[in-house]
Amino acid sequence: AAEAGADLIVFPELAYSGYFCPSYQMQQLAEPKDGPFVQQMCKKAKEKRIHIIAGYPEATDVLGKMYNSAIFIDDDGKVIENMRKVYAWGEEKLKFREGNRYPVVETKFGKVGMLICYDVEYPEPARIEALKGAEIIVDCSVWSINPAEHRWHVDLQGNALFNLLFMVGCNTVGDNICGSSMIVGPDGEERAVASRTEEELLIHEINLDEILEIRSRIPYMNDFKEDTFSMDALKKY
Numbered sequence: 001a002a003e004a005g006a007d008l009i010v011f012p013e014l015a016y017s018g019y020f021c022p023s024y025q026m027q028q029l030a031e032p033k034d035g036p037f038v039q040q041m042c043k044k045a046k047e048k049r050i051h052i053i054a055g056y057p058e059a060t061d062v063l064g065k066m067y068n069s070a071i072f073i074d075d076d077g078k079v080i081e082n083m084r085k086v087y088a089w090g091e092e093k094l095k096f097r098e099g100n101r102y103p104v105v106e107t108k109f110g111k112v113g114m115l116i117c118y119d120v121e122y123p124e125p126a127r128i129e130a131l132k133g134a135e136i137i138v139d140c141s142v143w144s145i146n147p148a149e150h151r152w153h154v155d156l157q158g159n160a161l162f163n164l165l166f167m168v169g170c171n172t173v174g175d176n177i178c179g180s181s182m183i184v185g186p187d188g189e190e191r192a193v194a195s196r197t198e199e200e201l202l203i204h205e206i207n208l209d210e211i212l213e214i215r216s217r218i219p220y221m222n223d224f225k226e227d228t229f230s231m232d233a234l235k236k237y
Helices: 023-029 036-048 090-094 117-121 123-131 149-163 209-217
Strands: 008-010 051-059 066-073 079-084 104-107 110-116 136-140 166-170 182-184 190-193
Touching: 008 136, 023 051, 036 051, 036 066, 051 136, 066 110, 079 104, 079 110, 110 117, 110 123, 117 123, 117 136, 117 149, 123 136, 123 149, 136 149, 149 166, 149 182, 149 190
Parallel strands: 008 051, 110 136, 136 166
Antiparallel strands: 051 066, 066 079, 104 110, 166 182, 182 190
C-alpha cells in the first residue's frame, strides 16, 4: 500500500486475533493499546510512512475485561486514536465491553471518523462524526453473507449519502463473510469495491473537494437542525 502511494491502510475488525475465537482464546490474545501488536504496527507505520487503522482485542488492567477496538496510528508511528466498538453484535456482548464515544481525528489528509462493524447499522454514529467534522469515516468490519450482505452495501452507501462524506468499509473474506471492502463517495455511489471471496489490496484516491461541491448542491448539512437531535429534544415527542 505504501509503495502504491497510499496515505492510509485499513485492516478489518479484530484483524490481529481473527473474529471467531472462543472467548477464552480471545482473552489470551488480547493486548493493551501499547502491546506488542500495536508496537509492531507503529514500527511499520513509521518505516513505511503510512497511516494505519487496524482492529484488535484490547486488554485492560482488569483481567477478563476487554474491548473490541481499532487503533489509529500516524505516519510517524504514533498512536493518535483508539476506538472501542460501541454496539456489540449478538454474542459479542458475552466477550467484550462496549465503548461510548465516536472519535474524529485530524490528519494531514483530512478529518477521519472511526466506526467498527455494527456501529454503521445505526444512523446516529456516522451523523455524530459528521457533525464533529468528519470527511472520511472508516468502518472496520467482519460482515456475514446472509442475511446481511445487502445491508453492507446499503449501510455504507446510506451513511455516505445522508452525511455527504466518504465511507470506507474494510471487511474480511471466507468463513461466510461477504468481503466487498469498498469506498463510497459523498454522493452515495460506490467508487471502488474489492472481491467478495479473495484477499485484495484495494487502492483508491479520494478527492475531498468533492464534499464541498456536493454539499453545495445537496444542502443536508446546512438544513439539518442540530437542536432537535438531543435526548432532551426527543423527550418532547
